[in-house]
Amino acid sequence: MSEAAAKVQGVRYSPGQAEMLEVAPNVYWARIPLAGKLNHINVWLLRDADGFTLIDTGMNTPEARDAWRALLAEMPDGMRIKRVIVTHLHPDHVGLAGWLMESGAEEFWMTRTEYHTCQTMISHAEDDQTPDDFREFQIAAGWSDDAIEGYLNHYPNYGKRIYRLPRSYRRLEAGQCHQFGGHEWKVIIGSGHSPEHACLYSEKSGLFISGDQVLPGISSNVSVTPLEPNANPMEDWLASLRKLKNEVPDDVLVLPAHQRCFEGLHARIDSLLHSQEEAFNRLRDALSEGPKRVVDLFEVIFGRHINHDNFMIFNLATGEALACLNYLISEGAVEFSVDSRGAHWYGLR
DSSP: OOOHHHHTTTTOOOOOOOOOOOEEOOOOOEEEEEESSSSSEEEEEEETEEEEEOOOOOOHHHHHHHHHHHHHTTTTGGEEEEEEEEESSSSSHHHHHHHHHHTTOOOOEHHHHHHHHHHHHHHHTOOOSHHHHHHHHHHHHTTOOHHHHHHHHHHHHHHHTTTOSSSSEEEOTTTTTEETTTTEEEEEEEOSSTTTTTEEEEEHHHHHHHHSSSSSSSSSOOOOOSSSSSSOOOHHHHHHHHHHHHHSSSSSSEEESSOOSSOHHHHHHHHHHHHHHHHHHHHHHHHSSSSSSOOOOOHHSSSSOOTTTTTHHHHHHHHHHHHHHHHHHHTTSSEEEEEETSSSEEEEE
């Protein structure tokens, strides 16, 4: 067991509001609130003599900004955040990067693909109306007219949840090594959950900041979006999990973006791979009974009925179901036909 892992076993609780919990020398755990069932994001603060390096930020909401004001007021020895690193483009990770930069941070780091994709999605969210190809994407998935109409109210939300992004950034790249908080960190890139997700691995200290690439009790959402409707992010994500298992040893202490720190990285990766293969098998069985649309497969994949009343879950379920189907199409196992409305009906080849 690593020294860091041994230390965290003595931590019997998660950090409270404005609390920084030291989980390894100069590595602090804090939480920023989120709305919904997953009510927090873990942020990681790495302490140097001249300030902190922050990993991820929280979403741009009044509650999150208030939490940061309280946390900044409690920084030890009046220290400040010097550097903001964002693992990927989702609003709970990048949402307050610009706000923190305006509050005094000096450096903003992100991978190139995440930064530019994020800027593209923000600009799309400023459209006056939902693009026709987005509507066609939803029709193809089998959305009802009511669900599509409801999407109009949610379309701008991505941009609203991200404070004005810095105009420039420092690029994170695979294989880079950086000294933060007295630890040397190697950048390891994952994909699938997002295009170029950055993780940080400290070999000497036995620490792995995983972002959303590996989580202890939930599976990262892997979605096809209207930006790239024929993409195969599931193949990317599965390949990334296998790559992480090869590059990062099992005895690290994993510092994830949600839930709690954990050990047993390889067992967790094996469990995720196994669960996904079981989902593929359930899909094959369901499609053997006859053609189905994306919306007909939610209960098969997720084990429960999902409707558009909970729009965020409905949208994520659509994206992940389509990711599974696109993966099976790429394997030659599944094909689809298109009906008169434009809905796609999937079946076995």
